Amino acid sequence: MSTSTAGPPKAPNGGIPLKRAEELVLILDTPKGRGVFANRDIPGRTILEVCPVLVLDPVENEEHIAKTELYHYTYNWPYTPPQNGVNGEGSNSSNGSSKPPTMTQAIIFGLGSMFNHSTMHQNVGWDRDLTNKLITYMTLRDITKGEELCISYGQRLTFRDTEEEKMSEGPEDWTEVLNYIELID
Numbered sequence: 001m002s003t004s005t006a007g008p009p010k011a012p013n014g015g016i017p018l019k020r021a022e023e024l025v026l027i028l029d030t031p032k033g034r035g036v037f038a039n040r041d042i043p044g045r046t047i048l049e050v051c052p053v054l055v056l057d058p059v060e061n062e063e064h065i066a067k068t069e070l071y072h073y074t075y076n077w078p079y080t081p082p083q084n085g086v087n088g089e090g091s092n093s094s095n096g097s098s099k100p101p102t103m104t105q106a107i108i109f110g111l112g113s114m115f116n117h118s119t120m121h122q123n124v125g126w127d128r129d130l131t132n133k134l135i136t137y138m139t140l141r142d143i144t145k146g147e148e149l150c151i152s153y154g155q156r157l158t159f160r161d162t163e164e165e166k167m168s169e170g171p172e173d174w175t176e177v178l179n180y181i182e183l184i185d
Contacts, residue, residue: 016132020049024111024149032116035148042143048124051112053133055079058104065105073113076154077106078130108135118150126151 025039042048055077056065065071079102107113112135115124123143127136143149 018050019047021046026114034114035116036111036114038143038145038147040145042139044139044141046139048137049111051108051110051135053135054107055133056105061105074105075108076103079104115149115151117153119152122150122152124149124151
């Protein structure tokens with residue numbers, strides 16, 4: 001995962017072009033629940049999707065979203081309150097503190113919240129565009145037809161990792177495992 005502020009190219013009308021690869025299918029019944037799979041072979045470094053992001057106000061997130069199923073589909077996202085508190089994205093006065101929170105949750109639209117987690121078989125990376133509130137998902141290596149597309153959720157797991165047992169049987173030096181993951185430059 002990386003964070004960028006440069007942003008994608010602008011469309012002629014000033015909008016931001018969104019993209020979704022045609023090679024993707026959503027399977028509803030997998031051992032992990034719903035999941036995104038390749039409907040045909042996909043080359044490495046292919047942009048799979050550009051997803052808009054809704055950054056949640058930290059207070060609203062804590063009081064409402066954190067108590068729902070939706071919370072399990074959110075991403076950690078840096079939060080900076082607007083200077084004048086407009087646009088419903090929070091203000092210093094709404095959280096009762098002059099010190100703004102530094103992290104909140106965000107809802108990722110599109111297929112972004114449908115990618116399942118894998119520590120050992122991550123094959124999709126993501127780039128966070130803070131300025132334009134977008135996430136771009138890209139294959140980290142060549143993907144074969146029928147393969148599940150997985151990202152790493154990092155350390156914030158709200159469930160038992162199905163690979164946890166396999167990892168405990170794995171090598172003591174996990175740098176060996178990282179050698180198999182081709183990271184995006």
